[in-house]
Amino acid sequence: MDMGLLVDGEWRDVWYETTSTGGRFVRKDSAFRHWVTADGAAGPSGEGGFKAEPGRYHLYVSLACPWAHRTLILRALKGLEDAISVSVVHWRMLEEGWTFTQGPGTVPDTVNGAHALYQVYLAADAHYTGRVTVPVLWDKQRRTIVNNESSEIIRMLNTAFDGVGATPGDYYPVALRPEIVALNSRIYDTVNNGVYKAGFATTQAAYEEAVAPLFNTLDWLDERLASRRFLTGDHVTEADIRLFTTLVRFDAVYVGHFKCNIRRIADYPNLSAYLRDLFQLPGVAATVNLEHIKRHYYESHRSINPTGIVPVGPALDFAAPHGRDRVSSANPLPV
Numbered sequence: 001m002d003m004g005l006l007v008d009g010e011w012r013d014v015w016y017e018t019t020s021t022g023g024r025f026v027r028k029d030s031a032f033r034h035w036v037t038a039d040g041a042a043g044p045s046g047e048g049g050f051k052a053e054p055g056r057y058h059l060y061v062s063l064a065c066p067w068a069h070r071t072l073i074l075r076a077l078k079g080l081e082d083a084i085s086v087s088v089v090h091w092r093m094l095e096e097g098w099t100f101t102q103g104p105g106t107v108p109d110t111v112n113g114a115h116a117l118y119q120v121y122l123a124a125d126a127h128y129t130g131r132v133t134v135p136v137l138w139d140k141q142r143r144t145i146v147n148n149e150s151s152e153i154i155r156m157l158n159t160a161f162d163g164v165g166a167t168p169g170d171y172y173p174v175a176l177r178p179e180i181v182a183l184n185s186r187i188y189d190t191v192n193n194g195v196y197k198a199g200f201a202t203t204q205a206a207y208e209e210a211v212a213p214l215f216n217t218l219d220w221l222d223e224r225l226a227s228r229r230f231l232t233g234d235h236v237t238e239a240d241i242r243l244f245t246t247l248v249r250f251d252a253v254y255v256g257h258f259k260c261n262i263r264r265i266a267d268y269p270n271l272s273a274y275l276r277d278l279f280q281l282p283g284v285a286a287t288v289n290l291e292h293i294k295r296h297y298y299e300s301h302r303s304i305n306p307t308g309i310v311p312v313g314p315a316l317d318f319a320a321p322h323g324r325d326r327v328s329s330a331n332p333l334p335v
């Protein structure tokens with residue numbers, strides 16, 4: 001079987017277990033939950049001692065992964081490319097999980113010199129038990145994992161480095177937090193994780209149970225975006241970035257590989273223009289690698305696609321004019 005996890009520091013090669021949950025894929029919580037903060041004080045969870053300093057932290061990402069992709073976008077929008085270094089794993093995730101095997105678009109692990117990502121988890125905790133996932137935020141000073149939960153890493157990048165050179169811009173403004181949290185909650189459950197629930201289901205019922213709410217939410221979002229340029233209005237927030245990383249993969253991967261095929265994003269006038277608008281924000285296009293995205297899913301999930309053949313299409317042009325300034329001509333970036 002492909003893919004695996006660590007059990008008390010030992011690598012095991014096993015696929016997701018779905019028999020105990022009626023064929024449903026149930027995502028596990030992330031393990032490392034410390035926070036980088038401006039002054040090094042403890043954040044909402046974990047321990048203190050992780051002060052925001054340029055050059056101190058390193059991100060391990062996959063360009064294929066929608067969760068890791070969130071962190072790369074915040075890093076770009078906040079101008080943190082020089083402050084936070086990055087390693088990019090190989091797109092194919094098989095017996096050893098994520099590895100630093102080199103190929104087009106990969107970046108080796110110059111920090112820990114690991115061959116496989118599980119070695120980075122072991123460097124932080126020699127007895128770690130759990131999944132070995134991207135993204136990982138690593139502290140070069142204390143030589144440990146700060147956090148491996150993307151929703152928390154993007155919140156840190158949003159504000160922690162503002163006093164040490166980050167580009168201004170608040171993607172989680174206090175006044176919009178209740179609305180952002182509500183949007184995130186529905187979009188996470190039915191869209192971001194919804195495509196995985198559909199694609200990794202091992203019974204017809206579990207699959208159908210995921211596909212219906214996924215398309216209900218996409219229909220609802222398309223309508224909402226008729227009168228709003230972004231989910232909460234004139235400016236981009238983290239809710240848009242979290243939705244973007246699923247939308248940009250949708251027609252290339254989720255429609256076919258995960259059987260989310262009632263409609264394509266291209267069939268939704270507002271959602272597809274909104275997707276192009278986000279793609280064209282400064283720095284965002286450079287974070288999108290459709291080769292890694294397509295090859296990861298189609299080559300890694302051998303129980304879904306045993307031949308590993310990667311579809312040639314679809315033809316996509318996210319750089320085409322979006323026309324969203326007709327909805328709002330304000331500067332899309334927050335202040």
Ligand SMILES: N[C@@H](CCC(=O)N[C@@H](CS)C(=O)NCC(=O)O)C(=O)O
Binds near residue numbers: 135151
């Ligand atoms: N809740 C985590 C999820 C991360 C995640 O599941 N990443 C996937 C790649 S898209 C992964 O590394 N999977 C490997 C595994 O589960 O073994 C986050 O948002 O950071």
